[in-house]
Amino acid sequence: MTQDEATTHTQEPHHSLDAEQVGYKQTLQRRHVQMIAIGGAIGTGLFLGSASRLHSTGPALLFSYAFVGVIAFFLMRALGELVLHRPTSGAFVSYMREFYGEKWAFVTGWMYWLNWALTGVAELSAVGLYIQYWWPLMPAWATVLIALAVVLAVNLMSARAFGEFEFWAAIAKVGAILVFLAVGLVVVIGGFNIGNHQAGFHNLWSNPGGFWPASGDYAWYGPILVMSGVVFAYAAIEMVGVAAGEMANPTREVPKAVNAVIFRIAIFYCGSILLLVSMLPTTEFKSGTSPFVTVFDRMGLGWMSTLIQIVLIVAAMSSLNAGLYSTGRVLRSLGMSKQAPSFTLKMSASGVPWAGIVMTSVVFVLGAGLNALVPDAFEIALEAAAIGVVFTWATIFLCQLRLRALVKRGVVPASPFQMPGHPYTSIIGLAFLGLIIVGLAISGWQSSPYFGHKVTFLVVVFGIPILTGVLALGWKLVKPAVMANTNGQIKAVWSNDGPTYGPNVDPDDLDPAKPSGEGN
Template identity: 35%
Template structure:
């Protein structure tokens, strides 16, 4: 017997089941960074990459506990940015909302570009713009029909990723326990610890691995955006957030251990997917095609989540402007299907710029820079979220018996400090420096303009 779908006061519907939300959490945690980018990270740090993932996984878990605590107190919100507006004021809220939404649009564009490149593996003669239009049209339609359909799509996208990771882990365990012979030696756990040093490629490469892994985890907060449309929000919040660290340990750490157990890390190619390399050594000839399918679904999953999240964030921005404004009248509306249709359509329409990138290398270069800036802005958004959580703890909304962040007085300042250290480290890595400088300029210019705008609108409420 199907449970009745509850309708929120704003017209959205709590149509996402626990099954949907759990898989969305996994989908947000595992991206193409594991399937494609982990080879580059391993080549920089060797087995110490496990330590990098554990440290970052722990701090992302703490951030998710802070977000989860605020959502537990008010699960009616559609985005964690609403808590920044509530506890840090409209200036910080609008700055964060616009910054995060623009960042999401660029993430959508990046993922859409990725889908075209993966499809070209099988169909090299199809123009990229056709592939991009098809994927964008299908996934935007999925988001416009109903939140439940979005959840169902994410469920199966995430299932494909899980099967691929578990298949590799099981294959790896079998190869290591049987000490299977490969062209590179024998599969064994001893490959990880043999001649181990903490900084095999030097301290700089170890430090530069932290931003790389940070961006691999980026998007983990997407699950919180589903809370406003989950059937049993309080139970879902606890389960989805508490299992975040377990998923990271199982899927990331487990996969990395298997990769380095089968392939000595010094022999691992940094430019090829480690998953493809492992399956090929296991005698699986279709490894490249299979992993290409997995990363295609992973990119489609990320694009699907980005459209969902971007629509909710722009809807949130529209609800925070005066009710007589054009933006409020147009975008602060929920369709008959229970979704912010106008906000979703606008977000998807901006992603249509993506096909233009294939027309000139100049646009492509600018896009790369802007994407780097928007990625770096996420560190600032996460930091503001942690600061909003601290203000929540001091407010009347605080639930002493709610879903509390563990050891708050210690873990909260440590998490904020850690995000600050990650941002500073960007200036030490040449390929990240432009994005970091751009993020600082964006914060100063756009943040300053937003402050002046809010001051003009309400001098006493900035």
Template identity: 40%
Template structure:
């Protein structure tokens, strides 16, 4: 297998070939990639976290989602430009390594792995919470354990099974949100159900105004909203297993504006017009609460099943991503060599297994602090997830500079408005981090981040001393054929 050289353009068939040489099977077709892109960010952040955001900001949360949505689209187009330059499964870690140096690639890869481990804990925590809607006698930790083991089993079969499961997970979420929007519109316009007499678009400004908690209250929800969009970049990790990345990935990225407009902004407008924002509480899904107020208890149960599906979908995606990221680090000499191995089905099972073992720590969190588990992990997953976005934007800026100097050819999918839009997105992320420091609930992540940074710095120095050739520009592991497990 030929080595993937830093700075070399892999275009057309060569790009596809380089991905195939990673050893993965191209089992994700257009249908699966599109639904992974649509459903990837529809998870706990929207279905559960939105309740806390609404209680803090009122109807102005709609504006927050719209502004953050614009930033997310900028990030995704920056990622798209890099993916069309060189579509590889390592994605953000690979680009960080190529354009920002070995240390940045090391930090990005391990931080993104940690992000999905922590997010997996978040999602199984949320799923366990949803189960208690039907039966409070089931311990939260027990449900979290069952979900973790079941999803791990699914990820051991094949990438096609993963893609098909994600397709149907996403289909459930998309269908449900569209159905909720239509039912809500019926309540507002036709006046049926118990909420019909009071449901009105005027609820968006009648109960204390559009900014009932002031601009400050709205700003304090930024980290909650950013968390809701985490995982939108997952489509970049699928580049190594997509059947036609040059065609499929741009289409998936270009769906970002309309899915944000429909599934986030549209759904919140309808919910907050059916029921006053004062009804919603932190820790309670606004979708379930809205249907309960409408007087459709069966509807609330259905919505609870949908949000359970959303949480499991996100956790499933996390297990998929962690194994690929560990293998990319291993192939580049920045992680244990054991993670280089693939199963007979072309799956990085060892990396996935270690990641799932770490996710089981979430079961212990649910056992120790069942009421606070979700809040503990949300803030840290937000800061670690945003690091991937920072790496994407910085890599794209450096790539664009090299293109302008004639050192690299231009991508076939250029980000509009760059570099100015990318600089704006970086500044916005910086503002969110500052706001997290102001918010007592989110501040814990800023305490944990330096500890993680110190561990990474120590690990980097150890690996650099053992493998100096890796940090001299050579990419260890890329020149060796992927080994297979027995």
């Protein structure tokens, strides 16, 4: 921002929040943005997680992925409206600060960090397992350190280096899916045999139990219940919101990336699931083995199975990369408002919030060590991360609703990229996320006959209240510092009638980056 622009913006309180952007370099180009958007929508949830869901649900999983895909599109349109209202690397934390106040910014930021910290530990552990496909004697700790060293080095270089890594990772993931789609179409349309089974679209209804199995080991509500797991296959598509603060031209790139999401979901997710169920009976897919590996092995194409294993490693590394990138920026946003340790504010000359990135890396290493020693304990933590995904998505819908309400009252100008179907699309999204929590509890209860092993159920019923208590305690501890930093102005920046603290308030008093009384 130039000096002239800064002078102009001091007349508008919400621009004081732009202080979060100081130090960042807008170096992400169009190809980076497009591939970050694609890469966020393709990961281990498709390459690996879809196997167990196919086995337990049948061809109706296609319906599950399509329905959740529509919700994901609503989410991205809501996020797009927020980003074009004000691009910021603080993302959801910054929007919650603007529309709901410091307390909810604190909760949002730490929930998002918890989600990525625990997801990253899982991905590190997964890389160790994937590597043992070729080198079964290689110790997991060595793989963990090597994988983390690679993504840490990439993140510490620059935002552009992160973008380059994601660009090529997305190329690899998309390339593998396109190869599968091409081979799958030929096999299915041609009605070729895979082992002793004939491929074809007729398998959609001739699959054991039909398209929507409802007898035997299946339940009629299975495809609905499994949506609680499908949501997490789409987790990370919101990365575009975090990256917006470092885009060279977010006004141009974000709408293109967001609008393309629904088509990518339709092609990559729904297209892949459609071909998988058309090639083999869903009972052939087993948890822990990629369904793509299963298909190619049955076709005698062992080299393709090897390729998928490589792509699984790339997908896990991409997730690690995104986790470090986003948590570093979210922690810096929290640090600016005294809601995280002050060292998280440290940035390198290349515009990288390196302290927050290193902090997350340390947690990755400690978590991976704990996972190796006490796997059951980490399984509980991973389910807590799933709740973090639901919470983050909910904040996006809530902020969009509040933004549009303020626009209608003439308090803030309209975003140039508005969400269609307002307010119903965001309300539907929020209602769906509420049902996801219920679905997690139900599926968790059904997962084991032993109460102590009903992990997801226990996390939802006992974990959410515990997490709520921890966050409430955390806010109580940091609130005095936040109050001092903001002159007691910790409510949302906007009220229904204008700036919360009056039209004559000094914008710097709303600036979480400056101590009270400090001017430009």
